Amino acid sequence: MTNWTALATDLAAEFAERAAEIDRTGRFPVENLERLRETGYLTIAVPAEFGGGGADLATVAECQRILAGGCASTALAANMHVFGLGSAAESWAAGDPATEPIFRLAAGGTIVGGSLTDAATGLNVRTSSTPAKRTDGGYVISGRKSFCSLAPVLGFFWGTAADTETGELLLFGLRRDAPGLDFVDTWDTMAMRGTGSWDVKFDDVFVPDAAVQRGRKPSDPAVWDEVQERGFAWFAFTVASIYLGVARAAARFAYDYVTNRTVTGASLPMARQPAQVFNASRIELLLRPAEALVSDGLRRRAAGEVLAPADLNTLKYVAVNAADEAVDQCVRMVGGHGIFRKLPLERFYRDVRAGQFHPPNNDVALETIGKSALGIDPLAEPRWPTD
Ligand SMILES: Cc1cc2nc3c(=O)[nH]c(=O)nc-3n(C[C@H](O)[C@H](O)[C@H](O)COP(=O)(O)OP(=O)(O)OC[C@H]3O[C@@H](n4cnc5c(N)ncnc54)[C@H](O)[C@@H]3O)c2cc1C
Known part of the structure; x- marks a missing residue:
């Protein structure tokens, strides 16, 4: 094994x-x-x-x-x-x-990869602006999606589109060589530069009914059940863990750096300076609660609990934002040398910034967590008062 x-x-x-x-x-x-x-x-x-x-x-x-x-x-x-x-x-x-x-x-x-993100309108897990037109035995999809990580190597693509007649959200799967499906290298970013998160172009791509899973119509109430929780939980816990992993790598680097550096005239390494001890403390006080929240959520799930949207939003928000702040602190700890490209810290600093953009992004998380705390259903429509 x-x-x-x-x-x-x-x-x-x-x-x-x-x-x-x-x-x-x-x-x-x-x-x-x-x-x-x-x-x-x-x-x-x-x-x-x-x-x-x-x-x-x-x-x-x-x-x-x-x-x-x-x-x-x-x-x-x-x-x-x-x-x-x-x-x-x-x-x-x-x-x-x-x-x-x-x-x-x-x-x-x-290798399987996909995109929920519409190039023009961004990400909304409840709908899609990519049109899917009904035809004999399936749908014809045209349009452009973006942020498809793994695009250079994936063999099977999954994505979302909306039925142009009913507005129903469709989840569909296609082999890479499906006629009219193309992957375009648009990925030149400041962070996560090696993810190959290219655009995906659909030029009258036929998707048979067998490859389509129908979701909700715009008029259907949003539901939160075990199936929804599963997809979201696997995403939230793994993404939270990845960004905490980046932050821990940055912390290891910064701790080693100040432990092994003694400035001219000092008798002991920089790590012995009060400022550095308190810096390390701040980093731990950011990362340890976030790591504990992730571990606690994993334990609760393993014990059979179906976590609520607010639970998953909270752990993802806390993890990626704590990771962000902790890496900022690592850069302060190392000082000016931290921005040199020959050291890995500036890469950690850039990569960790991307965590906030994965669903639920920070704003969506704040909406979900706040509404839940106030006893407001975060899935209910309309989302906000109109008067
Ligand atoms: C490195 C990386 C890899 C990725 N890989 C994939 C992938 O493989 N597949 C995939 O599908 N996606 C992927 N994504 C895309 C990601 O899931 C988002 O879809 C993408 O970042 C665009 O969404 P956005 O919220 O940033 O932008 P937009 O949807 O354009 O939103 C812009 C801003 O508007 C605000 N906003 C938007 N909607 C709301 C709302 N409902 N409530 C409140 N505020 C809102 C937010 O402040 C948000 O930051 C990846 C992203 C990154 C950074």
């Missing part, structure tokens, strides 16, 4: 060697994804019955945290494949056989 955390630790060390160059060039780390594939890491969450690792969310989140400490881009890109399979595996264990084809694809080495 694979020791997943040991494998993640080895891979993180290997990927750390290439992380600076991948960031500098902005290229997609094809060889890292190949290593993840050949070591079986990409099937970590696939049920054992389909040849996968059958790992639970706590194990996957921990491995993703470790991997992110080596190369954040690789961990985040791989996450778009891993989290969906993990949530599908929980659905399968709960008796949903519809997920089986995706396990077979993944077990056969196919």
